[in-house]
Amino acid sequence: MNMKCNPWTMALVGAGLVSLPALMQAEEKASSVMTAVSSTTLSGYVDTSAQWNFGTGNARLPDYKFGGPSKADGFNFNVVQLRIEKPLDEAEWAAGYRVDLWAGPDANTLGTQSTLSSGSSDFAIRQAYVALRAPVGNGLDFKVGVFDSIIGYESVEAGNNPNYTRSYGHTIEPQTHTGVLTTYRFNDMISASAGIADTVGKAINGRANPPKAESFKTYMGSLALTAPESMGFLAGSTLYGGIVNGFSDSYVENQTSYYAGATVATPVKGLRLGASFDYLAIHDLDGETWAVGCYASYQATEKLSLHVRGEYLRDRGEQKFFVDGVGATNPDKVLGVTGTIQYDLWKNVLSRLELRWDHSLTGDGIWGGTNPDANGTLKNEVLMLANITYKF
Numbered sequence: 001m002n003m004k005c006n007p008w009t010m011a012l013v014g015a016g017l018v019s020l021p022a023l024m025q026a027e028e029k030a031s032s033v034m035t036a037v038s039s040t041t042l043s044g045y046v047d048t049s050a051q052w053n054f055g056t057g058n059a060r061l062p063d064y065k066f067g068g069p070s071k072a073d074g075f076n077f078n079v080v081q082l083r084i085e086k087p088l089d090e091a092e093w094a095a096g097y098r099v100d101l102w103a104g105p106d107a108n109t110l111g112t113q114s115t116l117s118s119g120s121s122d123f124a125i126r127q128a129y130v131a132l133r134a135p136v137g138n139g140l141d142f143k144v145g146v147f148d149s150i151i152g153y154e155s156v157e158a159g160n161n162p163n164y165t166r167s168y169g170h171t172i173e174p175q176t177h178t179g180v181l182t183t184y185r186f187n188d189m190i191s192a193s194a195g196i197a198d199t200v201g202k203a204i205n206g207r208a209n210p211p212k213a214e215s216f217k218t219y220m221g222s223l224a225l226t227a228p229e230s231m232g233f234l235a236g237s238t239l240y241g242g243i244v245n246g247f248s249d250s251y252v253e254n255q256t257s258y259y260a261g262a263t264v265a266t267p268v269k270g271l272r273l274g275a276s277f278d279y280l281a282i283h284d285l286d287g288e289t290w291a292v293g294c295y296a297s298y299q300a301t302e303k304l305s306l307h308v309r310g311e312y313l314r315d316r317g318e319q320k321f322f323v324d325g326v327g328a329t330n331p332d333k334v335l336g337v338t339g340t341i342q343y344d345l346w347k348n349v350l351s352r353l354e355l356r357w358d359h360s361l362t363g364d365g366i367w368g369g370t371n372p373d374a375n376g377t378l379k380n381e382v383l384m385l386a387n388i389t390y391k392f
Helices: 007-014 020-037 105-110 168-172 229-234
Strands: 041-053 074-086 095-103 123-134 140-148 176-185 190-197 218-226 238-247 254-265 271-282 287-299 304-317 333-343 349-360 380-391
Touching: 074 105, 095 105, 105 123, 168 271, 168 287, 168 304, 176 218, 229 254
Parallel strands: none
Antiparallel strands: 041 074, 041 380, 074 095, 095 123, 123 140, 140 176, 176 190, 190 218, 218 238, 238 254, 254 271, 271 287, 287 304, 304 333, 333 349, 349 380
16 A cells, blocks of 8 residues: 555544545545546636617617617626536547636526516526437437527627627527537538427426327427538638427517528638528418628738628517517617627736617617607617636
């Protein structure tokens, strides 16, 4: 037996206050715990912003996600994310986990409170899943638990997006699911995902409404194509498509979300283009909600990058998605343009300046005003904001 102990520990053993077998067992347990957590990583970010909406009166604003009157004309702490993760290693039967915790006002917008929650609390679980790999072909990966939706050009995590404010396409997409997702990469060019979840809604452990949870589930699938190195300047470009279909925990009707998107490299160094299409169909309701987005990003220098997004929203009929709290509707048609300048001055800090313009293409003005219970009079809504995010 060979065990190294410091003089103080050996003195305790000599005095009979600690037994040698107990000491060995304690050290073995400590060693086991340290081995288990040695590959666990801790990361996250703190997200802040300052926003100015042009004009007087901002009681009613465009309804894209994580925006709204509560952030207009002032300074904002948005959210802090804490990520605890053990990634999958190269083992055939690899296992790990990931937990993304949110705290702050945006956690209420994320709204993943479970069915047992009493309401908003400035806290949310963005993701919490067990990650597994089975040695099937090139490796079959699983997520079991709560995970981000598989469709969309933009991420729930603002710092991963080219622009800070979210698009209308992102707003109409499903956001979080509770279920099982499997992913398989056939080769460097083709990968696919398929999954089953409780609902298309964001509530953790939510069930289909009407209560037929034993037979009504949500099903999802996606396919991604990546251009190989042999395609020259197009190498790394991606084409992605996905569908999510099922009952939500808020609508009685079944609903289907369709998504198609692409990111394209160009011959111009540092320039990338993108496009997205989102279509939401709420079954048994007349109408349509869909959005088209176009993106351009240019890495001008090592620290400076420029990003532009143009988008068009069509939202009409019984299923009209963008409905405010007083029951009136937002415009049937909206045109939006967003420009963002990013300059990474400090290490680990994302700093951006953004200008956004939303324009109603319908006849009546609806935004602005000082009374949230009445329609506004503006057909144009313009904001300027600064975003500072520290990533750790």
